[in-house]
Amino acid sequence: MCLNPNETSPNPSHFEDSEETMAAPAHRDIAWNDYKDLIKGMRFFDPHIHMVSRTTDDYQAMRQAGIVALIEPAFWVGQPRTGLSSFKDYYSSLVGWERFRSSQFGIKHYCTMGLNSREANNESLAEQVMEVLPLYIYKEGVVGVGEIGFDDQTPAEEKYYRLQLELAKEAKLPVQIHTPHRDKKKGTERSMAIALEHGIDPSWVIVDHNNEETVKSVLDQGFWAAFTIYPFTKMGNERMVKVVEQYGPERIMVNSAADWGISDPLAIPKTAALMKMRGISDETIRLVTYQNAIDAFGKSGQIDVTDFEGDLKIDQTEKFHGNSILRGGQQPEPARDSLVIQ
Amino acid sequence: MSDIIKQKLWSVLTYNTSPAEADWLRQKGSSNPLELMTAFVAVPRFVPKKIITNSPELKWELNAEFPGFSVENWSLVRLSRVWLLTQLDPSDKSEYIKNIETLFDTAEMNELVALYSALPLLSYPDQWLFRATDAVRSNMGYVFDSIALHNPYPEKHFSELAWNQMVLKTIFNDKPVHLIEGLENRSNEKLALTLSDFAHERWAAGRSVPPQVWRLTGKYLNPALLADMQHLFESENEEDRKAAALACNESTLTSAHYLLAKYTDLEKSVKSGELTWAELEH
Numbered sequence: 109m110c111l112n113p114n115e116t117s118p119n120p121s122h123f124e125d126s127e128e129t130m131a132a133p134a135h136r137d138i139a140w141n142d143y144k145d146l147i148k149g150m151r152f153f154d155p156h157i158h159m160v161s162r163t164t165d166d167y168q169a170m171r172q173a174g175i176v177a178l179i180e181p182a183f184w185v186g187q188p189r190t191g192l193s194s195f196k197d198y199y200s201s202l203v204g205w206e207r208f209r210s211s212q213f214g215i216k217h218y219c220t221m222g223l224n225s226r227e228a229n230n231e232s233l234a235e236q237v238m239e240v241l242p243l244y245i246y247k248e249g250v251v252g253v254g255e256i257g258f259d260d261q262t263p264a265e266e267k268y269y270r271l272q273l274e275l276a277k278e279a280k281l282p283v284q285i286h287t288p289h290r291d292k293k294k295g296t297e298r299s300m301a302i303a304l305e306h307g308i309d310p311s312w313v314i315v316d317h318n319n320e321e322t323v324k325s326v327l328d329q330g331f332w333a334a335f336t337i338y339p340f341t342k343m344g345n346e347r348m349v350k351v352v353e354q355y356g357p358e359r360i361m362v363n364s365a366a367d368w369g370i371s372d373p374l375a376i377p378k379t380a381a382l383m384k385m386r387g388i389s390d391e392t393i394r395l396v397t398y399q400n401a402i403d404a405f406g407k408s409g410q411i412d413v414t415d416f417e418g419d420l421k422i423d424q425t426e427k428f429h430g431n432s433i434l435r436g437g438q439q440p441e442p443a444r445d446s447l448v449i450q
Numbered sequence: 451m452s453d454i455i456k457q458k459l460w461s462v463l464t465y466n467t468s469p470a471e472a473d474w475l476r477q478k479g480s481s482n483p484l485e486l487m488t489a490f491v492a493v494p495r496f497v498p499k500k501i502i503t504n505s506p507e508l509k510w511e512l513n514a515e516f517p518g519f520s521v522e523n524w525s526l527v528r529l530s531r532v533w534l535l536t537q538l539d540p541s542d543k544s545e546y547i548k549n550i551e552t553l554f555d556t557a558e559m560n561e562l563v564a565l566y567s568a569l570p571l572l573s574y575p576d577q578w579l580f581r582a583t584d585a586v587r588s589n590m591g592y593v594f595d596s597i598a599l600h601n602p603y604p605e606k607h608f609s610e611l612a613w614n615q616m617v618l619k620t621i622f623n624d625k626p627v628h629l630i631e632g633l634e635n636r637s638n639e640k641l642a643l644t645l646s647d648f649a650h651e652r653w654a655a656g657r658s659v660p661p662q663v664w665r666l667t668g669k670y671l672n673p674a675l676l677a678d679m680q681h682l683f684e685s686e687n688e689e690d691r692k693a694a695a696l697a698c699n700e701s702t703l704t705s706a707h708y709l710l711a712k713y714t715d716l717e718k719s720v721k722s723g724e725l726t727w728a729e730l731e732h
Contacts, residue, residue: 196556200557200558203558203559204559205589207558207559208559208589208591208592246488246491246492246495247558247561248494248495248527248558248560
């Protein structure tokens with residue numbers, strides 16, 4: 109978190125702090141119109157994106173770019189919560205309002221539930237959160253416990269990480285691990301060692317925010333390796349292409365982790381287009397931008413692909429509400445280029 | 451709530467579940483409150499997500515036992531959840547209320563739908579009034595529908611203010627008003643007059659009002675509403691003209707009937723019973 113009043117860098121993402129200097133973006137002007145044909149007909153699954161921080165424009169653009177389903181991990185909302193009710197309302201919104209909002213754009217919304225590492229440091233509050241968490245992890249569409257793990261790597265963080273690993277084990281849910289920004293390599297190793305110590309099968313654990321330095325060990329130990337494509341400060345998608353070229357598609361997945369910072373909800377379709385341009389096979393692209401995420405989080409038993417693999421125009425969740433007149437209603441698309449607002 | 455309803459719901463359930471699924475439900479239905487509540491949440495992990503089918507006899511029996519209550523087009527998950535709620539022991543009032551409130555407080559969208567669908571069956575019906583009006587305030591379409599449409603709770607328990615709010619919001623959101631239980635019984639003058647204001651706003655914006663909503667005004671026509679009828683008779687939309695004819699026919703004002711008499715074809719079809727509101731229900 110920003111402790112320096114002279115700090116001038118832009119909003120940090122939820123998984124980074126603002127210490128890192130912002131790299132100037134390399135010149136890459138490939139417009140959507142130029143690459144959208146490359147990924148025509150592809151379906152994408154974003155296994156890490158914080159839609160509560162995003163607008164309806166994003167939902168529409170995502171749907172248009174082929175994103176059919178997503179996972180919204182419970183996270184730190186940018187400033188510390190001061191009471192249990194804030195946590196409860198946030199968790200409820202992940203399975204309630206946000207899920208509904210997403211359905212209006214034809215995107216199937218799943219989530220992971222957990223106490224994030226930053227707020228694990230507020231121990232008296234963390235204690236209360238742990239009491240209500242079991243009420244949420246059994247909810248329909250909850251595909252894992254996450255995002256949990258280390259931030260500052262404090263004893264309190266470790267304590268609640270371990271408690272939540274046990275919770276995941278009991279509920280038979282996958283675990284989505286947030287790896288720390290500072291001291292990343294050690295933090296990642298430590299997160300994995302603790303998961304193994306708790307007897308958790310690494311094929312049930314998705315280690316997130318990897319980079320070139322961490323990926324080998326994660327894959328060697330049998331974990332899933334997720335990569336976050338996040339502009340300026342994190343993985344760029346050109347580097348991602350190289351990782352896939354080197355390691356192949358097995359147990360690798362791409363996400364956007366888009367949140368309130370300068371991030372890109374279209375990170376996955378853009379990365380897919382770039383992979384296509386660089387000659388990576390369609391099957392490999394499908395695995396890292398869609399199927400692997402479904403296989404990993406599908407272990408929860410909560411993902412039914414027929415919910416989003418049917419007719420792309422129709423929100424399949426509606427069929428569970430019977431009468432088609434009673435739909436929640438798809439949002440109409442406004443004419444964005446028009447000066448006149450109707 | 452009558453035991454007969456519980457039994458009928460159980461019959462519909464067994465009609466749609468495998469023996470193993472029914473066993474799971476039966477066992478959870480007779481367990482302690484905490485286990486039952488956890489089962490309420492976990493239902494989709496144990497019963498398939500599908501729309502139920504119902505035999506015509508069961509459909510008829512259910513409606514005879516509880517007019518207005520219907521499980522038509524429900525998912526099996528929703529029905530299972532509602533049945534589980536009927537198994538919660540109401541003998542300790544404060545404990546019972548606390549348990550239901552906890553379910554509401556932590557509910558996801560489909561659970562909310564089940565909870566609101568179950569309101570007519572819960573004990574201490576007045577306790578749930580605030581919750582019920584909260585569902586009307588909801589912007590989640592499915593949640594709103596679960597209280598407003600095909601649900602007999604509002605007709606029985608809503609104040610006039612809450613009722614009117616619900617009907618107006620149904621109209622505002624372009625949902626079919628004829629699916630509201632008790633629409634005729636609870637019609638009132640205030641609602642009819644507000645509807646006129648609402649229509650004027652829509653017309654000013656170059657938008658229209660679903661013709662069937664004028665069914666709420668017939669009994670309460672006054673000079674202002676009569677002017678609206680005139681406006682409808684002059685509409686290019688045939689259904690607007692039909693709605694005006696039907697509404698005027700239901701009025702006790704002689705001036706309404708004079709107005710109707712100007713449109714002989716419409717007058718004939720409405721007086722003969724050939725034209726009814728049912729034709730405008732969509």
